[in-house]
Amino acid sequence: MTDNDDPFAGIPDDLTADLDRAEQILAIRVERRTYNKPVTVIEGFDPDAVDVKALGTDIKRAMGAGGTVDDGTIEVQGDHETRVREFLVERGFEIA
Template sequence: MTDSDDPFAGIPDDLTADLDRAQQVLSIRVERRTYNKPVTVIEGFDPEAVDMKALGTEIKRAMGAGGTVDGGTIEVQGDHEERVRDLLVERGFEIA
Protein backbone atom coordinates (compact mmCIF):
# COMPACT_ATOMS: atom_id res chain seq x y z
CA MET A 1 0.00 0.00 0.00
CA THR A 2 1.40 3.37 -0.94
CA ASP A 3 0.84 6.57 0.99
CA SER A 4 -1.71 7.67 -1.60
CA ASP A 5 -3.75 4.49 -0.92
CA ASP A 6 -3.65 4.97 2.85
CA PRO A 7 -6.69 6.99 4.00
CA PHE A 8 -4.78 7.91 7.19
CA ALA A 9 -1.59 9.14 5.49
CA GLY A 10 -0.24 12.23 7.24
CA ILE A 11 -2.42 11.84 10.33
CA PRO A 12 -0.51 11.52 13.64
CA ASP A 13 -0.37 8.00 15.09
CA ASP A 14 -2.34 8.83 18.24
CA LEU A 15 -5.24 10.14 16.14
CA THR A 16 -5.01 7.15 13.81
CA ALA A 17 -5.48 4.82 16.79
CA ASP A 18 -8.64 6.74 17.73
CA LEU A 19 -9.92 6.42 14.15
CA ASP A 20 -9.15 2.69 14.12
CA ARG A 21 -11.18 2.27 17.32
CA ALA A 22 -14.08 4.32 16.03
CA GLN A 23 -14.32 2.22 12.86
CA GLN A 24 -14.74 -1.03 14.80
CA VAL A 25 -18.25 -2.00 15.78
CA LEU A 26 -18.18 -4.30 18.80
CA SER A 27 -20.86 -6.57 20.17
CA ILE A 28 -21.29 -7.49 23.82
CA ARG A 29 -23.36 -10.39 25.08
CA VAL A 30 -23.65 -12.54 28.19
CA GLU A 31 -23.52 -16.31 27.77
CA ARG A 32 -24.28 -18.97 30.35
CA ARG A 33 -21.53 -21.55 30.64
CA THR A 34 -20.82 -24.55 32.86
CA TYR A 35 -22.96 -24.61 36.02
CA ASN A 36 -25.04 -21.74 34.56
CA LYS A 37 -22.27 -19.20 35.30
CA PRO A 38 -22.41 -15.98 33.22
CA VAL A 39 -19.56 -14.89 30.94
CA THR A 40 -19.47 -11.49 29.21
CA VAL A 41 -18.24 -11.90 25.62
CA ILE A 42 -16.93 -8.91 23.64
CA GLU A 43 -16.44 -9.48 19.89
CA GLY A 44 -15.66 -7.52 16.76
CA PHE A 45 -12.14 -6.30 17.47
CA ASP A 46 -9.55 -5.93 14.75
CA PRO A 47 -6.58 -7.61 16.48
CA GLU A 48 -4.15 -5.64 14.31
CA ALA A 49 -5.62 -2.27 15.32
CA VAL A 50 -6.01 -2.94 19.06
CA ASP A 51 -3.64 -4.34 21.68
CA MET A 52 -6.07 -7.07 22.70
CA LYS A 53 -3.99 -8.35 25.61
CA ALA A 54 -3.63 -4.90 27.20
CA LEU A 55 -7.32 -4.05 26.66
CA GLY A 56 -8.39 -7.42 28.06
CA THR A 57 -6.25 -6.86 31.14
CA GLU A 58 -7.69 -3.36 31.59
CA ILE A 59 -11.28 -4.61 31.31
CA LYS A 60 -10.71 -7.54 33.68
CA ARG A 61 -9.05 -5.26 36.23
CA ALA A 62 -11.87 -2.69 36.00
CA MET A 63 -14.49 -5.43 36.48
CA GLY A 64 -12.53 -7.19 39.23
CA ALA A 65 -12.92 -10.47 37.39
CA GLY A 66 -10.95 -13.10 35.54
CA GLY A 67 -11.22 -13.86 31.88
CA THR A 68 -9.37 -14.57 28.68
CA VAL A 69 -8.37 -13.02 25.37
CA ASP A 70 -8.62 -15.29 22.35
CA GLY A 71 -8.19 -13.98 18.81
CA GLY A 72 -10.62 -11.11 18.33
CA THR A 73 -12.67 -11.93 21.43
CA ILE A 74 -12.40 -10.90 25.08
CA GLU A 75 -14.28 -12.97 27.68
CA VAL A 76 -14.81 -11.74 31.24
CA GLN A 77 -16.20 -13.96 33.99
CA GLY A 78 -19.54 -12.67 35.26
CA ASP A 79 -22.36 -10.51 33.91
CA HIS A 80 -20.70 -7.14 33.27
CA GLU A 81 -22.47 -6.11 30.06
CA GLU A 82 -23.41 -2.55 31.08
CA ARG A 83 -20.11 -1.73 32.81
CA VAL A 84 -18.06 -3.13 29.90
CA ARG A 85 -20.21 -1.16 27.43
CA ASP A 86 -19.58 2.08 29.36
CA LEU A 87 -15.84 1.41 29.60
CA LEU A 88 -15.47 0.68 25.87
CA VAL A 89 -17.54 3.71 24.81
CA GLU A 90 -15.36 5.82 27.10
CA ARG A 91 -12.30 4.41 25.26
CA GLY A 92 -13.75 5.44 21.87
CA PHE A 93 -15.21 2.14 20.63
CA GLU A 94 -18.62 1.89 18.96
CA ILE A 95 -20.98 -0.74 20.35
CA ALA A 96 -23.70 -2.34 18.23
Protein backbone atom coordinates (compact mmCIF):
# COMPACT_ATOMS: atom_id res chain seq x y z
CA MET A 1 0.00 0.00 0.00
CA THR A 2 1.43 3.37 -0.95
CA ASP A 3 0.87 6.71 0.74
CA ASN A 4 -1.60 7.52 -2.02
CA ASP A 5 -3.75 4.53 -0.99
CA ASP A 6 -3.72 5.37 2.71
CA PRO A 7 -6.70 7.57 3.64
CA PHE A 8 -4.83 8.66 6.79
CA ALA A 9 -1.56 9.58 5.04
CA GLY A 10 -0.16 12.81 6.40
CA ILE A 11 -2.45 12.86 9.44
CA PRO A 12 -0.61 12.79 12.79
CA ASP A 13 -0.84 9.49 14.71
CA ASP A 14 -2.72 11.01 17.66
CA LEU A 15 -5.46 12.22 15.32
CA THR A 16 -5.76 8.86 13.57
CA ALA A 17 -6.25 7.29 17.02
CA ASP A 18 -9.14 9.71 17.57
CA LEU A 19 -10.58 8.72 14.19
CA ASP A 20 -10.29 5.03 15.10
CA ARG A 21 -12.21 5.69 18.33
CA ALA A 22 -14.92 7.67 16.56
CA GLU A 23 -15.51 4.82 14.09
CA GLN A 24 -16.29 2.35 16.90
CA ILE A 25 -19.83 2.14 18.18
CA LEU A 26 -19.91 0.87 21.73
CA ALA A 27 -22.77 -0.67 23.67
CA ILE A 28 -23.26 -0.09 27.40
CA ARG A 29 -25.69 -2.09 29.51
CA VAL A 30 -26.23 -2.97 33.15
CA GLU A 31 -26.68 -6.64 34.05
CA ARG A 32 -27.78 -8.11 37.34
CA ARG A 33 -25.48 -10.84 38.59
CA THR A 34 -25.22 -13.00 41.69
CA TYR A 35 -27.22 -11.66 44.63
CA ASN A 36 -28.84 -9.13 42.23
CA LYS A 37 -25.65 -7.02 42.13
CA PRO A 38 -25.41 -4.65 39.12
CA VAL A 39 -22.49 -4.83 36.68
CA THR A 40 -21.94 -2.26 33.91
CA VAL A 41 -20.81 -3.97 30.69
CA ILE A 42 -19.13 -2.08 27.82
CA GLU A 43 -18.74 -3.91 24.48
CA GLY A 44 -17.82 -3.19 20.88
CA PHE A 45 -14.15 -2.26 21.10
CA ASP A 46 -11.78 -2.87 18.21
CA PRO A 47 -8.76 -4.36 20.02
CA ASP A 48 -6.46 -3.23 17.20
CA ALA A 49 -7.47 0.42 17.67
CA VAL A 50 -7.80 0.66 21.46
CA ASP A 51 -5.82 -0.66 24.42
CA VAL A 52 -8.90 -2.11 26.11
CA LYS A 53 -7.01 -3.19 29.23
CA ALA A 54 -5.63 0.32 29.85
CA LEU A 55 -9.01 1.90 29.11
CA GLY A 56 -10.67 -0.53 31.53
CA THR A 57 -8.21 0.49 34.23
CA ASP A 58 -8.95 4.17 33.57
CA ILE A 59 -12.73 3.59 33.71
CA LYS A 60 -12.54 1.57 36.92
CA ARG A 61 -10.35 4.24 38.53
CA ALA A 62 -12.72 7.04 37.43
CA MET A 63 -15.76 5.16 38.77
CA GLY A 64 -14.02 4.11 41.98
CA ALA A 65 -15.05 0.53 41.38
CA GLY A 66 -13.60 -2.87 40.67
CA GLY A 67 -14.12 -4.87 37.54
CA THR A 68 -12.46 -6.85 34.79
CA VAL A 69 -11.48 -6.79 31.13
CA ASP A 70 -12.11 -10.00 29.21
CA ASP A 71 -12.23 -10.66 25.45
CA GLY A 72 -12.47 -6.96 24.58
CA THR A 73 -15.33 -6.37 27.04
CA ILE A 74 -15.02 -4.15 30.09
CA GLU A 75 -17.10 -5.00 33.18
CA VAL A 76 -17.35 -2.53 36.06
CA GLN A 77 -18.92 -3.45 39.37
CA GLY A 78 -22.02 -1.35 40.05
CA ASP A 79 -24.53 0.61 37.98
CA HIS A 80 -22.37 3.28 36.32
CA GLU A 81 -24.07 3.47 32.92
CA THR A 82 -24.49 7.26 32.83
CA ARG A 83 -21.01 8.07 34.16
CA VAL A 84 -19.30 5.51 31.89
CA ARG A 85 -21.19 6.93 28.88
CA GLU A 86 -19.99 10.48 29.72
CA PHE A 87 -16.43 9.22 30.31
CA LEU A 88 -16.27 7.47 26.93
CA VAL A 89 -17.90 10.32 24.96
CA GLU A 90 -15.34 12.75 26.44
CA ARG A 91 -12.62 10.47 25.04
CA GLY A 92 -14.11 10.45 21.54
CA PHE A 93 -16.04 7.18 21.50
CA GLU A 94 -19.51 6.87 19.98
CA ILE A 95 -22.13 5.09 22.07
CA ALA A 96 -25.11 3.23 20.57
